Amino acid sequence: xxxxxxxxxxxxxxxxxxxxxxxxxxxxxxxxxxxxxxxxxxxxxxxxxxxxxxxxxxxxxxxxxxxxxxxxxxxxxxxxxxxxxxxxxxxxxxxxxxxxxxxxxxxxxxxxxxxxxxxxxxxxxxxxxxxxxxxxxxxxxxxxxxxxxxxxxxxxxxxxxxxxxxxxxxxxxxxxxxxxxxxxxxxxxxxxxxxxxxxxxxxxxxxxxxxxxxxxxxxxxxxxxxxxxxxxxxxxxxxxxxxxxxxxxxxxxxxxxxxxxxxxxxxxxxxxxxxxxxxxxxxxxxxxxxxxxxxxxxxxxxxx
Amino acid sequence: xxxxxxxxxxxxxxxxxxxxxxxxxxxxxxxxxxxxxxxxxxxxxxxxxxxxxxxxxxxxxxxxxxxxxxxxxxxxxxxxxxxxxxxxxxxxxxxxxxxxxxxxxxxxxxxxxxxxxxxxxxxxxxxxxxxxxxxxxxxxxxxxxxxxxxxxxxxxxxxxxxxxxxxxxxxxxxxxxxxxxxxxxxxxxxxxxxxxxxxxxxxxxxxxxxxxxxxxxxxxxxxxxxxxxxxxxxxxxxxxxxxxxxxxxxxxxxxxxxxxxxxxxxxxxxxxxxxxxxxxxxxxxxxxxxxxxxxxxxxxxxxxxxxxxxxxxxxxxxxxxxxxxxxxxxxxxxxxxxxxxxxxxxxxxxxxxxxxxxxxxxxxxx
Amino acid sequence: xxxxxxxxxxxxxxxxxxxxxxxxxxxxxxxxxxxxxxxxxxxxxxxxxxxxxxxxxxxxxxxxxxxxxxxxxxxxxxxxxxxxxxxxxxxxxxxxxxxxxxxxxxxxxxxxxxxxxxxxxxxxxxxxxxxxxxxxxxxxxxxxxxxxxxxxxxxxxxxxxxxxxxxxxxxxxxxxxxxxxxxxxxxxxxxxxxxxxxxxxxxxxxxxxxxxxxxxxxxxxxxxxxxxxxxxxxxxxxxxxxxxxxxxxxxxxxxxxxxxxxxxxxxxxxxxxxxxxxxxxxxxxxxxxxxxx
Ligand SMILES: Nc1ncnc2c1ncn2[C@@H]1O[C@H](COP(=O)(O)OP(=O)(O)OP(=O)(O)O)[C@@H](O)[C@H]1O
Ligand SMILES: [Mg+2]
Numbered sequence: 001x002x003x004x005x006x007x008x009x010x011x012x013x014x015x016x017x018x019x020x021x022x023x024x025x026x027x028x029x030x031x032x033x034x035x036x037x038x039x040x041x042x043x044x045x046x047x048x049x050x051x052x053x054x055x056x057x058x059x060x061x062x063x064x065x066x067x068x069x070x071x072x073x074x075x076x077x078x079x080x081x082x083x084x085x086x087x088x089x090x091x092x093x094x095x096x097x098x099x100x101x102x103x104x105x106x107x108x109x110x111x112x113x114x115x116x117x118x119x120x121x122x123x124x125x126x127x128x129x130x131x132x133x134x135x136x137x138x139x140x141x142x143x144x145x146x147x148x149x150x151x152x153x154x155x156x157x158x159x160x161x162x163x164x165x166x167x168x169x170x171x172x173x174x175x176x177x178x179x180x181x182x183x184x185x186x187x188x189x190x191x192x193x194x195x196x197x198x199x200x201x202x203x204x205x206x207x208x209x210x211x212x213x214x215x216x217x218x219x220x221x222x223x224x225x226x227x228x229x230x231x232x233x234x235x236x237x238x239x240x241x242x243x244x245x246x247x248x249x250x251x252x253x254x255x256x257x258x259x260x261x262x263x264x265x266x267x268x269x270x271x272x273x274x275x276x277x278x279x280x281x282x283x284x285x286x287x288x289x290x291x292x293x294x295x296x297x298x299x300x301x302x303x304x
Numbered sequence: 305x306x307x308x309x310x311x312x313x314x315x316x317x318x319x320x321x322x323x324x325x326x327x328x329x330x331x332x333x334x335x336x337x338x339x340x341x342x343x344x345x346x347x348x349x350x351x352x353x354x355x356x357x358x359x360x361x362x363x364x365x366x367x368x369x370x371x372x373x374x375x376x377x378x379x380x381x382x383x384x385x386x387x388x389x390x391x392x393x394x395x396x397x398x399x400x401x402x403x404x405x406x407x408x409x410x411x412x413x414x415x416x417x418x419x420x421x422x423x424x425x426x427x428x429x430x431x432x433x434x435x436x437x438x439x440x441x442x443x444x445x446x447x448x449x450x451x452x453x454x455x456x457x458x459x460x461x462x463x464x465x466x467x468x469x470x471x472x473x474x475x476x477x478x479x480x481x482x483x484x485x486x487x488x489x490x491x492x493x494x495x496x497x498x499x500x501x502x503x504x505x506x507x508x509x510x511x512x513x514x515x516x517x518x519x520x521x522x523x524x525x526x527x528x529x530x531x532x533x534x535x536x537x538x539x540x541x542x543x544x545x546x547x548x549x550x551x552x553x554x555x556x557x558x559x560x561x562x563x564x565x566x567x568x569x570x571x572x573x574x575x576x577x578x579x580x581x582x583x584x585x586x587x588x589x590x591x592x593x594x595x596x597x598x599x600x601x602x603x604x605x606x607x608x609x610x611x612x613x614x615x616x617x618x619x620x621x622x623x624x625x626x627x628x629x630x631x632x633x634x635x636x637x638x639x640x641x642x643x644x645x646x647x648x649x650x651x652x653x654x655x656x657x658x659x660x661x662x663x664x665x666x667x668x669x670x
Numbered sequence: 671x672x673x674x675x676x677x678x679x680x681x682x683x684x685x686x687x688x689x690x691x692x693x694x695x696x697x698x699x700x701x702x703x704x705x706x707x708x709x710x711x712x713x714x715x716x717x718x719x720x721x722x723x724x725x726x727x728x729x730x731x732x733x734x735x736x737x738x739x740x741x742x743x744x745x746x747x748x749x750x751x752x753x754x755x756x757x758x759x760x761x762x763x764x765x766x767x768x769x770x771x772x773x774x775x776x777x778x779x780x781x782x783x784x785x786x787x788x789x790x791x792x793x794x795x796x797x798x799x800x801x802x803x804x805x806x807x808x809x810x811x812x813x814x815x816x817x818x819x820x821x822x823x824x825x826x827x828x829x830x831x832x833x834x835x836x837x838x839x840x841x842x843x844x845x846x847x848x849x850x851x852x853x854x855x856x857x858x859x860x861x862x863x864x865x866x867x868x869x870x871x872x873x874x875x876x877x878x879x880x881x882x883x884x885x886x887x888x889x890x891x892x893x894x895x896x897x898x899x900x901x902x903x904x905x906x907x908x909x910x911x912x913x914x915x916x917x918x919x920x921x922x923x924x925x926x927x928x929x930x931x932x933x934x935x936x937x938x939x940x941x942x943x944x945x946x947x948x949x950x951x952x953x954x955x956x957x958x959x960x961x962x963x
Pocket of ligand 2 (some may be wrong): 462
């Protein structure tokens with residue numbers, strides 16, 4: 001009997017704790033639901049413009065022009081995409097989307113590969129050698145961070161047109177290709193390669209070029225992949241510079257092409273614009289999603 | 305098979321002098337261990353021999369050929385690094401064969417040498433693994449293997465064992481010694497661990513602040529340390545140093561606030577009252593003697609006991625006694641004079657006994 | 671700065687640096703230098719004679735009410751783009767950082783707008799905001815609100831702000847998420863044990879620890895709003911109506927490309943460069959001082 005009251009008190013305490021735990025569980029579950037709800041709303045908000053365009057691109061021009069804003073697929077998908085691909089906008093620019101996509105692809109690839117190539121070489125020089133002017137070279141590259149292409153756009157245009165490079169891939173790409181960011185990222189990474197690895201390679205008889213090819217390059221693949229995603233997207237999405245430098249359809253990129261397609265609104269074939277838009281955002285979105293892992297890592301590290 | 309000679313090599317980084325002219329001569333097949341406190345310039349010396357640093361002056365000669373101006377790869381040497389420095393993206397096989405591939409050794413020959421080294425080191429089953437997939441000890445072996453397949457004139461080791469745990473370190477130590485004997489390759493081995501130094505080296509170079517304080521066999525260094533630095537560095541627990549003054553016409557020393565100890569081996573030169581440092585290893589004290597010691601810490605280790613205490617002068621002294629002392633109160637201790645080391649009180653250099661004839665008559669008279 | 675261990679070759683590093691330095695010189699330093707030089711010059715109406723006019727181009731620029739309007743529009747536009755893009759991103763990141771099921775899926779679904787070009791984003795938003803064919807625009811007109819971003823300046827500004835911010839959210843989201851995930855769990859647990867409510871925990875622990883990320887993003891978003899939104903504006907409003915969305919970069923484009931006014935457009939380029947340099951300098955100062963803790 002002596003234990004009676006104590007046991008009761010203990011049981012009550014346990015019951016109270018259980019009740020509290022249950023309340024906390026319910027609260028947590030409710031918070032989780034709320035979180036999901038808001039996130040889904042966010043995702044929907046992001047997806048909505050794309051969804052509308054995706055659906056619109058499967059309807060005929062009359063439907064879109066009437067302002068019906070279709071939210072479900074229609075029957076004209078193949079027709080619209082085929083027309084856009086081979087013909088572009090019949091009533092305005094008449095440049096086939098396939099041609100513009102090719103231009104965009106070439107530009108994005110050359111920018112990405114070119115930037116990576118020249119940056120990795122210059123970072124290698126700055127980190128693994130000692131030579132007069134090393135600091136000067138580093139700062140000359142570093143300071144370009146402060147001059148995005150948009151800022152110096154007209155003077156650069158002047159230089160490019162003086163060089164006779166208007167309407168050429170060279171003129172389109174070269175000014176976009178020097179990148180302090182990529183150089184800095186590679187430099188950062190190279191500094192983490194242990195000194196002993198370089199020494200071991202020296203003892204093994206590897207010279208600087210051999211070391212670069214056999215050790216530095218293989219070790220840099222993750223960084224290269226990450227930069228590739230970022231730079232491909234950067235290159236594909238260029239707008240102001242191509243707008244200035246290209247006046248001929250031969251080198252017109254898809255991003256410019258879409259805006260030109262809209263032209264005077266009365267004539268716009270909205271369904272084809274929508275199909276073109278979907279095609280235009282497909283490659284960079286695909287690259288980002290497929291290479292998400294490297295891209296996120298690379299992005300967060302580049303900007304550090 | 306090669307000899308190595310280092311002729312007066314100094315080294316400065318900017319204004320900081322790190323090495324003050326090192327001379328060293330290594331016989332064919334010999335294993336030299338360079339030992340010293342952290343920052344004394346051991347790695348620097350090794351890296352100069354390797355060609356990874358350029359010597360400010362002096363010459364490096366391998367097998368009679370001056371290699372001072374040669375690139376590391378041209379010196380025909382191999383090096384094992386403290387952190388192994390394995391190429392992380394290459395397999396064990398590729399790591400070991402990289403140097404041979406660069407030198408254009410034919411494929412079958414590469415395969416043969418790698419296979420042989422791998423068997424010697426017990427790496428046979430691991431050849432396709434990446435360094436990341438190996439344990440510390442295995443990585444260590446790969447680093448050794450990379451050096452062995454090159455069949456170099458000279459092996460250089462920079463603290464190759466210090467990243468291993470204590471047990472593995474002892475095992476690898478023995479293995480390195482056996483391998484070195486078997487291959488008979490002249491070797492330089494850097495360590496700051498005196499046990500490694502004593503067990504591995506045919507001869508030791510004890511370095512102190514950029515100078516070679518003593519170059520000799522381990523036993524010689526233990527028995528006749530060249531100065532107080534070497535004496536204190538080799539041996540554990542470290543040697544005791546007692547300040548004293550010369551007396552009895554050079555035949556004895558008076559310990560500060562204590563008795564006179566007579567040298568067992570002969571007189572030391574100098575005026576009476578010359579400052580000396582007497583060195584006595586902890587195991588060379590005897591129970592029953594003229595020095596009263598007040599113990600303040602007793603560490604029983606089973607077969608022996610380490611006693612820390614103070615003399616009446618306040619001087620701290622460490623003793624190593626067989627078994628356990630009977631009483632733990634004040635101990636009456638004596639110094640076994642035949643084990644006494646005498647150093648100059650100012651320079652710290654060893655003072656050996658001189659034959660009586662060499663002493664001035666004045667001394668004999670005194 | 672440099673490794674302790676280096677290769678001794680002397681000529682090779684110059685060769686390796688050559689491509690980048692050559693491009694940098696020709697397309698960065700040369701144009702920047704020219705812009706500065708031209709900003710002190712003025713051509714006559716026929717483009718035949720050029721004379722040195724000192725700071726006159728700048729004085730004129732800052733006395734031009736239209737230019738000052740542009741400055742103001744740029745400030746309003748940048749403020750809203752930055753505020754919207756950052757606050758939405760922070761909210762979503764905080765939610766996605768909670769350990770709920772499907773967090774990775776949400777992440778994937780939220781990051782892809784990063785890949786969309788500003789100009790393409792603008793085209794997407796046409797189908798939301800267009801008064802006749804846009805989902806929202808049509809709806810607003812249907813309920814009696816007179817909505818047409820091609821006629822109403824305020825509505826135009828709202829349209830370009832929303833389209834620009836939308837595209838930037840995913841970038842901010844990634845960084846906020848990375849920032850949140852780098853906050854040690856133990857810090858949050860300590861705060862929870864101290865009895866701080868979740869909201870309090872966020873404002874007193876999480877947010878201060880995020881301040882370096884926030885600050886970094888602030889600068890990036892401002893830079894984005896200043897320059898990268900050119901495509902959005904060109905695709906949606908062409909700076910109109912009545913220059914209501916004509917930001918500094920858009921105006922520089924019109925003056926240089928359409929009006930061919932070399933002196934003035936160079937002066938505008940120089941002003942923009944100074945703005946970027948100031949932003950970058952502020953960024954470095956603060957990063958050095960480590961805004962956090
Ligand atoms: N590249 C360098 N520049 C400047 N000083 C250096 C450089 N390399 C080494 N030193 C200095 O030279 C001295 C000797 O260095 P070293 O690496 O040879 O020491 P160590 O005996 O190997 O020490 P540890 O046992 O710690 O490895 C140290 O004081 C070190 O700071
Ligand atoms: Mg060392």
